[in-house]
Amino acid sequence: MIFPANSTDLDAKRIMVDANVVIGHLDSKHKFHTTIKKKIQDLFIEGSTFYFSQPSLLETKNYWRRKLLTECIQTHLDSGRQLFRDFQKLYLDFKERNKGEALGDRQIKELRQTIEKIHSGKGVEYWALLCDQAMADQFKKLENTLASSNFKYAKLNDDDVFPLPNKPKWPQWEHVDGLIEKHGLGSNDAAIINMVNGAKDIDGFISNDGDLLFAIAKGALVANVRTFTFLDVSPYV
Amino acid sequence: MGSEERQKRINIIEQENKAIKDLNDLSEMKRRIQNEKPLHEQVDISEELINKPMKKIANPESENSI
Secondary structure: EEOOOOOOOOOOOOOEOOOHHHHHHOOOOOHHHHHHHHHHHHHHOOOOEEOOOHHHHHHHHHHHHHHHHHHHHHHHHHHHOOOOOHHHHHHHHHHHHOOOOOOOOHHHHHHHHHHOHHHHHHHHHHHHHHHHHHOOOOOHHHHHHHHHHHHOOOOOOOOOOOOOOOOOOOOOHHHHHHHHHHHHOHHHHHHHHHHHHHHOOOOOEEEEHHHHHHHOOOOOOOOOOOEEEEOOOOOOO | OHHHHHHHHHHHHHHHHHHHHHHHHOOHHHHHHOOOOOOOOOOOOOOOOOOOHHHHHHOOOOOOOO
C-alpha cells in the first residue's frame, strides 16, 4: 500500500528518498518544493534520517544540468544576445512545448546537434562555452548544497545502510532485471527499488515517480518498507 | 531525543536552507553572460553567419553520437 507523504502517518525513522524528492527539495521553483522541504525538515528535526542513493544522485545532477542549460539559453535571449538562428528557433519551439519546464535530455542533444557541424570545430567550442557559462559556478553550488543537506548520501559500501556482501541482505542484483522485465521500469528506477529492497533497517521510502509507484503497488518492493508519495495516492490503491 | 540533539538538527536545517537559497540564485550566471562578449564573438564567428540557416553552412555529415 502507498501512503500520503504529507500526513501524520509518516512516522518512519530511516527513510530512503527517490531522486524526484531530492530534486523537489532543492529546486525552489519545483511545484512541490515548499511541501517537500517542510515535511522532510520537520521529520528530520524530530529524529528521522533521510538517505539518497547513487542512482538518485546521478538523476539529481542530470536534472540540474538540464535546468541550468535552459536558464542559460533563456538568459542569452532575455539579454538580447543573438544565438545561432536554427538553435534559437529550436529552443523556442521546445520552450513552448515544455510549458516552463526545463529542457529534456533529447532536446539538449538536438540543440547541440544544430551547431556541432559548424566549420572547423567552432561549433564544439561554442557549445563548450555555453555549457561553461551554465554550469561552471552553479554546479559547485549543487555539490555544496548536497554536502550541507540533511540528506545522507548512501554509497553501496556504506555499512550503515547497505550491509557488506558477507553479511545478510546484500542487494541481489539479479533482481534488477526482473524488475525491469516484469514492470517495464527504467533501469534507474529498478536500481532504486533494488537498493531499497537490500538496505538495512530502512523503514520508509518516498517517491513521486508514477512508474515506480505503480511497480511498488504491484509488489516490486519486497522489503518491509512503507512507501509514501506527495502525489495523489488513489491510482496506487 | 535530547534538546541538544534537537538543536543540532535545527542548526543543520538552517544551513541547508541557506545553501538551497544560494543554489537557486542564478544572478551570478546571468551577470557573467551579460558581462561577456556574445558567444559567436568569443569563437570568432560573424554575426552574419549565426543568422544563416544551418544547412547553408554545414560541413559534410558527421556521425551522430548514440
